[in-house]
Amino acid sequence: MVRVRSFTEATPVTSVSAVLPYGFAATVRGLDRWDLRTGQRLLLTRDHGLPGDRVMATALDAGRGWLWVATDGGVTRYEIESGVFSGVPVAPTDALTAIAKNVHALSPAGTGGVWVGGPAGLAYAESNGDWKDIGLKQPVSALHRDKAGNLWIGTDGHGVFLRKVDGALESYGDKDHQRVRKVRFITEGPDGATMIVGDTDDGKQRIAIYREGTLASFRASPDERWIAAARRGSEVVVLTKHQLYAVGTARKGARRLSREGMRLVPLASGSDTARSRSPYVISQVEARVPSGAHSIAAAGDELLIGTNDLGTALVKPGSKRAQWLRRGELGGGGEDISVACADRDDCFVATGGKGVWHFDGVTFSPLGDPEAFVLAVARSVGGEIFALFRMGDEAKVRFARIDSGAWTEVEEIQVETPGHHASLSFAKFSPRGMLWLGLLYQDEVNQELSYGVAEIDISLALVAYHHASYDETEADKGVLPIPISVTDVAFLGEQEVWLASQEGAVRIQGQTMRVYMESEGLVSELLRSIAVTTGGVVFAATGAGVGVFDGDKWSAPAPLQRAVNAVAVGADGKLWMATPRGVAAYDGARVRRLDSRRGLLEDDIADIAIDQFGRIWALSEHGISIVTP
Numbered sequence: 001m002v003r004v005r006s007f008t009e010a011t012p013v014t015s016v017s018a019v020l021p022y023g024f025a026a027t028v029r030g031l032d033r034w035d036l037r038t039g040q041r042l043l044l045t046r047d048h049g050l051p052g053d054r055v056m057a058t059a060l061d062a063g064r065g066w067l068w069v070a071t072d073g074g075v076t077r078y079e080i081e082s083g084v085f086s087g088v089p090v091a092p093t094d095a096l097t098a099i100a101k102n103v104h105a106l107s108p109a110g111t112g113g114v115w116v117g118g119p120a121g122l123a124y125a126e127s128n129g130d131w132k133d134i135g136l137k138q139p140v141s142a143l144h145r146d147k148a149g150n151l152w153i154g155t156d157g158h159g160v161f162l163r164k165v166d167g168a169l170e171s172y173g174d175k176d177h178q179r180v181r182k183v184r185f186i187t188e189g190p191d192g193a194t195m196i197v198g199d200t201d202d203g204k205q206r207i208a209i210y211r212e213g214t215l216a217s218f219r220a221s222p223d224e225r226w227i228a229a230a231r232r233g234s235e236v237v238v239l240t241k242h243q244l245y246a247v248g249t250a251r252k253g254a255r256r257l258s259r260e261g262m263r264l265v266p267l268a269s270g271s272d273t274a275r276s277r278s279p280y281v282i283s284q285v286e287a288r289v290p291s292g293a294h295s296i297a298a299a300g301d302e303l304l305i306g307t308n309d310l311g312t313a314l315v316k317p318g319s320k321r322a323q324w325l326r327r328g329e330l331g332g333g334g335e336d337i338s339v340a341c342a343d344r345d346d347c348f349v350a351t352g353g354k355g356v357w358h359f360d361g362v363t364f365s366p367l368g369d370p371e372a373f374v375l376a377v378a379r380s381v382g383g384e385i386f387a388l389f390r391m392g393d394e395a396k397v398r399f400a401r402i403d404s405g406a407w408t409e410v411e412e413i414q415v416e417t418p419g420h421h422a423s424l425s426f427a428k429f430s431p432r433g434m435l436w437l438g439l440l441y442q443d444e445v446n447q448e449l450s451y452g453v454a455e456i457d458i459s460l461a462l463v464a465y466h467h468a469s470y471d472e473t474e475a476d477k478g479v480l481p482i483p484i485s486v487t488d489v490a491f492l493g494e495q496e497v498w499l500a501s502q503e504g505a506v507r508i509q510g511q512t513m514r515v516y517m518e519s520e521g522l523v524s525e526l527l528r529s530i531a532v533t534t535g536g537v538v539f540a541a542t543g544a545g546v547g548v549f550d551g552d553k554w555s556a557p558a559p560l561q562r563a564v565n566a567v568a569v570g571a572d573g574k575l576w577m578a579t580p581r582g583v584a585a586y587d588g589a590r591v592r593r594l595d596s597r598r599g600l601l602e603d604d605i606a607d608i609a610i611d612q613f614g615r616i617w618a619l620s621e622h623g624i625s626i627v628t629p
Helices: 094-100
Strands: 003-007 015-019 022-027 030-033 040-043 057-063 066-072 074-079 084-087 103-107 114-118 121-125 131-133 139-146 151-155 162-163 167-174 182-188 194-199 205-211 214-221 229-232 235-239 244-249 261-268 278-284 292-301 302-307 312-315 323-325 338-343 346-348 356-359 364-367 372-379 387-392 398-403 406-416 418-429 435-442 447-459 462-466 484-490 496-501 504-509 514-515 527-532 538-542 545-549 566-569 576-578 581-584 591-594 605-610 617-620 623-628
Touching: 015 057, 015 214, 015 302, 022 057, 022 312, 057 094, 057 364, 057 576, 066 103, 094 114, 094 121, 094 131, 103 139, 103 447, 114 139, 121 139, 139 182, 139 194, 151 182, 151 194, 151 617, 194 312, 205 323, 235 292, 261 278, 323 406, 338 387, 346 387, 372 398, 398 418, 406 447, 406 462, 418 447, 435 484, 447 484, 504 527, 538 566, 576 617, 591 605
Parallel strands: 015 292, 057 103, 229 292, 338 372, 418 484, 484 527, 527 566
Antiparallel strands: 003 623, 015 022, 022 030, 030 040, 057 066, 066 074, 074 084, 103 114, 114 121, 121 131, 139 151, 151 162, 162 167, 182 194, 194 205, 205 214, 214 261, 229 235, 235 244, 244 278, 292 302, 302 312, 312 323, 338 346, 346 356, 356 364, 372 387, 387 398, 398 406, 418 435, 435 447, 447 462, 484 496, 496 504, 496 527, 504 514, 527 538, 538 545, 566 576, 576 581, 576 605, 581 591, 605 617, 617 623
């Protein structure tokens, strides 16, 4: 039994909207405009006219073809057809500025302006910069304008307010336990009524429906939490953690109950003990809900669903497979992953692209110089964390120390290669505290070549290079004749080092070195990765399977004869493998496998790493999966 969490994005999708053929996904790093016909993405940021890159709220004015956007730099509208932003000038007073700088909800107004709500209250803004303070200072969490032009205002803890077209303000915020006090969202029901979804003061979910001048409260049965909703045609699609539901109008006559559906159970309201019958019927939508889903919008017959970690899914009801709209920030097509953790929820991850990612246990965020190509991260025996990086196309590998989220370059340590575009096949600390690097570079025709190993004493800022050479004097200088084409390293205590190379498995004991090849029982000499247990069992991964060395001879156990890209050994001695068919675990007797059907992003896993907490980090083309045994 394991827990699998998968991530493709470092930025959660905070809200989604759609006006065909475009879908919009808001994040803290801009607004993604997706062409739903082609899957092509245009990232809208400050460079395109967005006031700020952190998008706090959006609201669609479908009739005018506008998308209102609130950012950390101000409020603007995006004219979808022309692709032009028209920013709203800055709020003129401190009270209005307080509302505008922290926006939780937007709603288009009938006059062409926009309602702006947040913890500081409610305001109205015209495109020409004319702001109005409405006088409502309760913390606004949701806004919705109904067909009659009235504005419904949901608050966080003070119930619901209705601002009518004539400006009159009515409160539905009494302390009756059946009423919604903490509003999460407000939407239009299938019959045009207003549906308010939130919680009572004691945390019970309530759905309030306003019809014909009366506000009635209901509970959902089964009591699944409604996360968001979107109007699609004549029905409203409700998003819950594991299921989509379609809310439609009730038909006349008897209704057949379904175990797969949901009911709205009416509740007493105030002193009125009469129970009103639910006007709606609710049925399941046959579509898979992505993990971490929290926002939804209709895109014609299809649905856009925004998630915390996986991007935006385009879901067609009736189909169990979604089309994914992703930035793919975390995968980036990387082939190698390295992880260094200061604490369980304080980890740093590199995949060979620009920057290093900080994982706080929930989300990933970038760290360090955004122009640095971070080739690897490594954690020393003493717990120090280092990033190894390259600037541009240079021939050297640089070092930076990461401490409490701060990136500080260690200028006295640099590793040189004979070409350009320096890179690494591995970066690992030995039990003795020496950092071993597998060196790569490109020659004058941009062909990638290997350059053996660099062994670094961080405390003394000393670098030693080991590689096979025709120069006989290098052996006298302490240079080990290690095959140049090294791909991985593993350590058995303080005295024994194992290297994977394209010429076989290399065993180093002191100044003695031996290379094992196919003639000695190795599955293949073209090694991709290597791992060693504390008991001295060596696993050598190849495209033809995994060879096992027991201290005396090599063998090829039948369960391990499959293509393997990388191997790592957990603290319990179990072997974990990155394979084209998922992540596999071998306990010495049998192989168990995880794949995309069990939570991984995809089956083809390029590399894995194990942190000191026993978690397996698996890298694929589009992202990272974390497996917790």
